[in-house]
Amino acid sequence: MAAPRNVAAPGDIPWLLRDIENGGGGGGGGGGGAEEEDSPSAKKPKSEKFPFNTWEFGIAIGVFFVFSTVLFCIYLTMPSAEKGHIKLPRTLSDLRLLKDHLSTYASNYPAQFILGYCSTYIFMQTFMIPGTIFMSLLAGALFGVVRGIMLVVFNATAGASSCFFLSKLIGRPLVSWLWPEKLRFFQAEIAKRRDKLFNYMLFLRVTPTLPNLFINLASPIVDVPFHTFFLGTFIGLIPAAYITVRAGLALGDLKSVRDLYDIKTLSVLFLIGFVAILPTLLKRKRVYE
Template sequence: MSCKVDRSKGSALISGADGGVGGTNGVVDKTIVEDDIFRKVSAMNGTNKPPKLSQQLRLQQQQQNQENQQQTQQLQQQQQQQQQQQQQQQPATPQKQAMSADERKATKKSLVIVAAIFVTSLITMCYVYAIFPELNESEKQHLKIPRDIQDAKMLAKVLDRYKDMYYFEVMFGVVVAYVFLQTFAIPGSLFLSILLGFLYKFPIALFLICFCSALGATLCYTLSNLVGRRLIRHFWPKKTSEWSKHVEEYRDSLFNYMLFLRMTPILPNWFINLASPVIGVPLHIFALGTFCGVAPPSVIAIQAGKTLQKMTSSSEAFSWTSMGVLSVCACASLLPGLLKNKFKKKKKQA
């Protein structure tokens, strides 16, 4: 027994039925009913051929799924691109990173070199002590780097006694001690500045202080560049990055900024010496700025040296008047740099 159904008539009947059912899904419902009818007819005829309309629906669904997947992938790619653009626009924050094996090896080698330089400096100090004039026992105990104003007074008495007969030996000894303290960032150079003001005339004392400060600071700069660069960047990457940006911003007026730092006690000298090579301050600007910048404070120290034996504390060297003069000099040193930056901004705006 076989059953045949005319597709066109079936479609017409179904379309008429759809009008009674109504709604927006009429075409879909009609297709479903047609498929159901043809499925039953195929089962009665012993055939198992899938309806053509069902295949078309499946193909349409597959195409729609593929389009949805493509749209989803495009949206994900757009989101990733936006995130990458935002990350590029935001300033990268340096993070602390572990030192590699090569960096550790280079750091150890640098530390060995610094230790060798320190030992060599100590040997030089011992040599200066050996060539010094013969002293009695009471004088030998005062031949040391002064740690307070009383030590400076006693050392000044001893050196003043031998200065005329052993002029260059005494000067060489004080210069070596001064450079040694500056090179290895050891406190005590203020007392040696006062001591030089006591021992020598004003022009000689001023030149010696500026020369020793510049030479010692330059050696400290070199040691920091040799060893401290890796260590400081390793332990303080964020601060180092911020300081470097400030240096780049005021690179045209770094000399004036160095003068200002040397004249004011905002930052200690040892910190300036150690940090300058790490943040990109050129050596020639650093050395010249140090030589000129320490001159105003040195004038005050030399004047204090003239009354050294009357002093009871190192704080007496800096009166309110002297601090006012230093402040005026420091502000004056910044003016050229500030004016230069102001003119640059005006040119950019124009």
């Protein structure tokens, strides 16, 4: 395996700040010039055909409808007093208000609340809706570290898996249309690391090397086995989930989402990622010797 510096450029680091919750976060983005280079507007003319055909688009709409129906049914079971306060948070101010309104509901109806929380989180992950980092912070604020991490890791893994299977079914034209260069790069990296693919997936999940959104969508296209994807996601998202959930305990003191990931935190994440790929690096060294 190549050394980590060959996997990510320094400009790719900001992906974590916008994408970590689409991975536990989770969530997706791009890094600096790479995002502009691989954007549809940079790569494709505006008149190019939409990537989905009628059948693929129908499947996407059908899955979206099923998720939406489940969420609507859960919403109908909520007390009337709480319904007016439900909305997806987009800022820390929104999140603080939502936390205040939901604290009593979460205490009085824990099963209903967790069902609604999990369904919303998985729905957002499946359809690449930004904002799961706020859901992770909310888990810490309402449930504490241990239960919060369990919720976040479960939902982030389930949502990533759901996105994986949806992409396996209809995602190839979309990923090829949006990120043709990144897809070719990722496919080449996966091909070189087939013997230690689990270690590489761990590295990708722990570090901000590639956006979690892109990993979820591209993995089935480049033939990453689901069990490797699942285990790498489940274990690899724990460090980021811990950081986010811990921050949720002091939600009132948090000034910006970017405060979650300073240089020290990013250094620790890369250190953990380096440990994950160390067996592969040592194996390559022995081969070259």
